[in-house]
Amino acid sequence: MLESQINKLFSLPELKFTNKRNLTNHIIQFDAYKFSKFEVCPKCATKTTKIHDQVYVHIKDVPIRDKIVYLRIRKRRFRCQNCNAVFREPVPGIRKGFRSTQRFRSHIRWCASNFTDLKRVTTKLRCSSWLVYKAFYEQLSLEAKKMNYEWPKTIGIDEHSFIRNTKTHYKEFATVFVDFNNNRVREVTLGRSFDSLMSSRAIDIKGRENVKNVVIDMSSTYQKFVKSHFPNAKITSDKFHVIKLFNHALNKIRIETMKHPIFLKSKTSPMRRLYLTRDDRLSFSQRSIVKHINGLFPELEEIYKFKERMLSIYNIRGFKRAKKALTKLTDEMAHSGRKAVQSLRRTLVKWRIEILNYFKTGITNAKTEGYNRKAKLIQRKAYGYRNFENYRLRLLYDCR
Ligand SMILES: [Zn+2]
Incomplete structure (x- = not known):
């Protein structure tokens, strides 16, 4: 393969690749070195060309065709002519002190967020679960830092x-x-x-x-x-939470009512479903059952009707009409002597402006x-x- 193509493949432009070896059937090693003429001292930022010695480091990279890839990089150590400090040359794409490339770490992030569990990531990439854990959250915090835009509308x-x-x-x-x-x-x-x-x-x-x-x-x-x-x-x-309040109050009264001996004692009662479904979605026979029971228990009927009224208010188009309907509803609720209805009404009055805002914005x-x-x-x-x-x-x- 052409040298430039290898460099493109690894996208580590400052490295020169010299050799490829199969260490085992699953591990490939590439030899590489950096070819810069001078380096800048990290302490005093002076250019230096004086080489102190050289070391070999083994860096893990993204697998190629399911084979583990190691880069064996010859790193020179420079001595600064100004402050006499000794330092290793840095390689872009590999952070100082890390034994894997940045690309490998972001590959871990991809695997960890797409595989079903950590075990699969560790066997696929042949690394410890500790590395997966560390690299994953390190990469996520890098991603989170990118998100620094202002509050939306x-x-x-x-x-x-x-x-x-x-x-x-x-x-x-x-x-x-x-x-x-x-x-x-x-x-x-x-x-x-x-x-x-x-x-x-x-x-x-x-x-x-x-x-x-x-x-x-x-x-x-x-x-x-x-x-x-x-x-x-x-x-x-939120519209859903307003309706939930009504359903909650209705359900409480329904449970009280069902202690009456005419009801069969069973844990899974079909009544619950009947009373939570809105009126226009019931079948004809279901509706007649609800009507019949409501006729027997006026307190149940009262709150059931209020619930249906609230549901129909949400079908109204236009702020003014909705405002009128809500006022009418709360006025009628005021005449009721029941505690549950009164506490419901208090909540509605307290949140009146916020509930009515739905008819202006239409968001839930x-x-x-x-x-x-x-x-x-x-x-x-x-x-x-x-x-x-x-x-x-x-x-x-x-x-x-
Ligand atoms: Zn220096």
Whole structure:
């Protein structure tokens, strides 16, 4: 092969390749040396040509046709004529003190993120699991550093559980900031309290005045955080979580109702499904069952109707019409004497502006919930993380 082609293949332009040997059936070794005329002293930055001695180093590179590749590089040691220091010549593409090329380390990253488990990576690349671990997270942090752009226009914030704290035995949570404009996870921080958010990495990201829309679930901590950190943001309450509130209240009353002796006692009740499905998706016979039971239990019927009303509000197009409908709903709820309805109404009134913002922006937190799902998968694939920093790097890398 032509020399220039070999150089292109290795893309280490400063090296000259001299020889190739098969050490075993699986290992190839290439001999190489650097041909520069002078080197610059790392201590005083003076040019020097005086060679002290030379050493041979063995550097691991990306496999060729499933064969392990070693580069045996002759490295000269120079003596600085100015400060008398002795130093080895550096080779671009191989970091100082490392026994593998940068290319090999980024190849480890590719394998570790695409293979199903670490064992396969170590057998394929014939290296220790420690090297895989170290090189993988080193490369991920390099990738994460590349991502330093400003806050986008629209973001979504949500939390998911991370690990159980071994000391307090409480579950710890991670908060994700999803960039809706570029469809990726922008930042992950540990904890969901206001103080932990205010001291997190999310604060360091520049351009917080760019953010115009933020979607959150109905958590007052996130509301407080968004109001204090994103001055121009309009908060939208996630549609799914509003409906969830209604379903939760309905389910509670349904369980109470089903203690009545006319119901059969069974653990998997078809009633649950019937009451969680929205009215227009029920079949004719299902709807008549619901109607019949509602006729027997007025408290169940009341909250069922409120739930259906809320669902139909989300079908309304136009902010003004939706506002009118929501006002009507909360007014009617005020007349109810039931505790569950009253507490529901209080939440609706408290989050009124945020709920109505949906009819202006039309965004939901579906993307964020999708990334939460992915985060859970990553945790499961690794059988849980203990180190939050590693988890963060992995999540940022996989959700981009
Ligand atoms: Zn020097």
